[in-house]
Amino acid sequence: MQEDIVNADMKQADKIWKVMEENLSLEYHLDRMTKDELVKVAAQYKVKGITSLKKADAVIKVKNSIIEKIDITLDLLNDEGFSYLQNLINGNCIESCETNELINTTYLRNRGILFTGIIDENLKVILPIEVSELIKIKLTKELKENTLRNTEIVKLFAGMVYYYGVLTIDKFIELAESTLEYDIDYERVEMIINNGEELGFDYQIEGNIAVHIDVEEVSEIIEAQERNCEIGYYKFDKKALIKAAKPDFIEENKQALKLEKVIGELFVIDKKILKEEIESYSIAIKNEEPLDACIDVYLRAYQIEADEERNIFSEELTKLANSVRRWSYKGYSQTEIDNKKKTVVVEVKVGRNDVCICGSGKKYKKCCGR
Incomplete structure (x- = not known):
């Protein structure tokens, strides 16, 4: 996702990386923007009516909006954005x-906070003096703590x-x-996760739903989750969720590592390509593709x-499929679901006067059944 954003920025290189003066005036840099870019900056501060203005008047209105409403941008910063601005100042x-x-540069440029260009044939970033003087006062300990909360929220969400x-x-x-x-609250989370999409986390916003970039048919996954209404959402701890938030994250899987080792011993293949192919297989399983077809x-x-080899690999691939955490199962794997069903069966069969299954020799009602 982040690579896609960088590539998109490169396609707009002619707009973003124009020759500029070593000028710290906010008005100068806003004047370098196109009218469409000014409209987009103004939208970040909920300012309308820019399209009907002459360019010079639009520049002044956007400039005043940034200065008056800069707290909107600062309040939604993540920790990387905070550190980046701090280093610039x-x-x-x-x-x-x-x-x-x-x-981060593009994100802040889209809000009229900093600007990009070429000075003496070098790519440069400029923080205008009006903005830097404001931000210098506002980069407080409280704002830093707020950015850490924003970062935690977006990472847990991703x-x-x-x-x-x-x-x-x-x-x-x-x-x-x-x-x-x-x-x-809902409104704040919505703003933070919308920013997260812009900052390259691996999800896209579709209406009121966030969708992982590897999901192929959104409606099918939603319907599958609804069919599995008896299954609750798997509870991941904070550490696991923050780890999974990293763009291009691939969860470690013992069965995948085993398969990787077996294939690596039998075939001459680049390890990176092998990992990618195993991950593609896992993603197909998550997307509810038929197991036999995968x-x-x-x-x-x-x-x-050869039949023998096909049987061996089919068995290993089936084990991998069963160990993959499925979207339709809300984070559970097929193996975990099967084990939960077995547990339920055991619980139903044990009567209160039966011998307890823990092996104590006591009746169930006087032991684990209390």
């Missing part, structure tokens, strides 16, 4: 543009979307209540034709 408000900061495939804001708030140590595609790709 601690410097001379003019820095070389680093590739790893391109997403992590849940990774495991559940589709997720509404209401469901996120319900699931996150026991994890967070502070209250959150296995057949994989076997044909490696030209595995």
Whole structure:
């Protein structure tokens, strides 16, 4: 997702990376923008009526909006954005543009906070003096704590979307209540997760639903979750969700590692390509593709034709499919679902006067059945 954003920025290189003066005036840099870009900046501050104005008047109106309403942008910053602005202010408000900061740079440019261009044939980022003076006062300990909360919320959300495939804001708030140590409301979460999409987390917003970028048929996953209404959402701890929020994250899977090792010993294949193919297989399973079809595609790709070899690999691929955390099962794997069903059967069969299943020798009602 982040790579897609960077590539999209590169396609707009002619707009973003124009020759500019070493000028710290906000008005100068807004004047360098197109009318459409000014409209988009104004929209971030809920300002309308820009399209009907002359360019010079539009620049002044957008400039005043940024200065008067800069708290809107600062209030929704994540920790990386906070640190990035802090470093710019601690410097001379003019820095070389680093590739790893391109997403944050574009995000802040879209809000009229900083601007990009070419000075002496070098890519530069400029923080206008009017903006830097305002931000310098506002980069407080309280704002830093707020950015950490924003970051935690968006990462927990992205992590849940990774495991559940589709997720509404209401469901996120319900699931996150026991994890967070502070209250959150719908409107604020909505703004934070919309920003998260812009910052390259692996989900897209479709109406009131966030969808993981690997989901192929949204309606099918939603319908499958509804059919499995007896299955609750798997409870992941905070650490697991934040880890899963990382763009291009792939969950470690013992069965996948085993399959990777077996194939690596039998075939000469690049390890990176092998990992990608195993991940593609897992994604197909998450998308509820028929198991037999998924296995057949994989076997044909490696030209595995002998019956014995096909049986061995089919068994390993089935084990992998059963261990994959499924979107339709709300984060559970097929193996976990099967085990839950077995547990229910055992619980039903044990009578209160029967010998307890724990092995104590006591009656169930006087032991684990209390």
